[in-house]
Amino acid sequence: MAMQLPRWAGPRAVVTATVAVAVVVCCALLRGDEVSLIPGTTFKQAIGGRVRGQVQSESPTEVVVVLGANTTRVPTDQIASIRYDGQTATFQLAESRAAAGQLAEAAELFKKAAVETAGRPYPQQTAVFREAEALSELALVEPDRAKQARDKLTQFLRSYPSSRHLAAARETLARLQLATGDFPGAEATIAELAKLPRGSERAAVLHTKVLARQGKHAEAIAELDRLIAGSPKGSDRRRAAMLAKAESLAGMKKFAEAETLVRQVIQANPAEDAASQAPAYNTLGDCLRAANRPTDALIAYLHTDLLYSKDKEEHPRALHQLEALFRQRKQDARADEFAQRLKQEYPRSPWARAAAGPR
Numbered sequence: 544m545a546m547q548l549p550r551w552a553g554p555r556a557v558v559t560a561t562v563a564v565a566v567v568v569c570c571a572l573l574r575g576d577e578v579s580l581i582p583g584t585t586f587k588q589a590i591g592g593r594v595r596g597q598v599q600s601e602s603p604t605e606v607v608v609v610l611g612a613n614t615t616r617v618p619t620d621q622i623a624s625i626r627y628d629g630q631t632a633t634f635q636l637a638e639s640r641a642a643a644g645q646l647a648e649a650a651e652l653f654k655k656a657a658v659e660t661a662g663r664p665y666p667q668q669t670a671v672f673r674e675a676e677a678l679s680e681l682a683l684v685e686p687d688r689a690k691q692a693r694d695k696l697t698q699f700l701r702s703y704p705s706s707r708h709l710a711a712a713r714e715t716l717a718r719l720q721l722a723t724g725d726f727p728g729a730e731a732t733i734a735e736l737a738k739l740p741r742g743s744e745r746a747a748v749l750h751t752k753v754l755a756r757q758g759k760h761a762e763a764i765a766e767l768d769r770l771i772a773g774s775p776k777g778s779d780r781r782r783a784a785m786l787a788k789a790e791s792l793a794g795m796k797k798f799a800e801a802e803t804l805v806r807q808v809i810q811a812n813p814a815e816d817a818a819s820q821a822p823a824y825n826t827l828g829d830c831l832r833a834a835n836r837p838t839d840a841l842i843a844y845l846h847t848d849l850l851y852s853k854d855k856e857e858h859p860r861a862l863h864q865l866e867a868l869f870r871q872r873k874q875d876a877r878a879d880e881f882a883q884r885l886k887q888e889y890p891r892s893p894w895a896r897a898a899a900g901p902r
Contacts, residue, residue: 577626578608578617583777586621598625601665601707604740619707620741627666631659634670641677644855650677672708675699679715682722683856685891689723710742717749721756729753744770748783751791760791767791782808782819786826798834805830814850821851825860832864841868859885863894 578594580586588594594617596610606622608615637652653674660666675695682692696716700709713736720729730753737746747770754763767788774781785808792801805827812819828843847854847861862885869878886895 575610576608576628578606579623580621581623584621586617588615598665602705603707603709606707630666631656633659637673644853646677646681646855650674650681653677668703668706668708672699672712676715679719680856682719684859684889686893687891689719692719710736710739710745714745714749721752726753744780748780748787751787755791755794760794763791764788777811782812786822789826789830793830793833798830801830802827817851817854821847821854821857825857828864837868837871841865859889859892859894
């Protein structure tokens with residue numbers, strides 16, 4: 544921003560004008576939107592992992608941010624989140640509830656935030672999607688919510704066909720369909736995901752899960768090997784592909800290879816990263832249990848329970864397996880403890896329904 548001063552202006556006037564410009568710029572930044580990038584981003588046009596300005600447009604491929612005379616096009620797959628100017632307190636509270644695993648409350652708050660942001664398309668789209676996403680995560684542990692979550696996702700896809708959340712919405716729907724055994728529906732959704740820009744790799748991991756659920760482990764591993772080879776080290780898709788491969792290796796009774804692969808994932812991710820570590824330790828437990836190593840499996844599941852209980856998809860799964868393993872060891876008191884916790888903390892979870900209960 545340039546400001547023309549008269550020739551007679553003295554040093555004090557210059558200083559005052561400079562300060563005024565700085566204040567205007569700072570206020571513009573504070574009022575603007577803020578795009579936060581994913582860790583390890585390859586996008587270089589950012590300061591401190593963020594792009595600030597005014598979001599002018601969003602699409603499945605990019606978000607356009609304008610600040611003054613500068614226009615920045617941020618690839619959608621490099622974005623972790625966007626904080627919109629004037630985002631409501633309700634939305635912020637919803638995010639904190641979702642992060643804490645309080646998904647039912649989070650979904651209601653996101654729904655309220657969507658109403659509050661009517662007339663502001665991008666914040667509203669985000670709130671609507673986050674409501675559907677929270678309901679879908681909840682449906683993984685409370686199957687009676689699956690129809691509600693599926694309907695919300697389907698409605699979102701119809702209403703916002705050019706949203707930046709399009710790929711995430713299709714991926715969430717495919718996972719929900721896979722979890723409920725709707726393999727034809729999952730395949731159709733995965734095929735649509737693959738058509739999106741940068742959606743083919745995300746679709747590939749999901750497709751291998753369908754193959755694995757159908758017992759086609761060799762086909763799944765062949766696809767996963769190609770995906771792992773083409774994914775950056777430390778990326779989410781590489782981690783997901785490695786865990787999926789470990790599951791298929793265990794399905795083929797290649798237990799040592801499966802264990803090695805899962806431990807690589809555990810070592811490659813920060814210990815505090817529940818989103819990475821909880822599914823990794825549960826997968827490790829599954830592999831060890833399949834290899835007839837119940838004590839080692841028990842230790843793996845305990846990691847999820849003691850360290851990563853905020854992951855509401857993986858935690859009930861760990862509690863169920865811990866109950867079963869303590870029951871196998873004839874330690875019924877400990878088994879009853881885990882069964883009781885499972886039913887208290889996740890009363891509508893399919894894992895709770897599968898619990899044997901006190902004996």
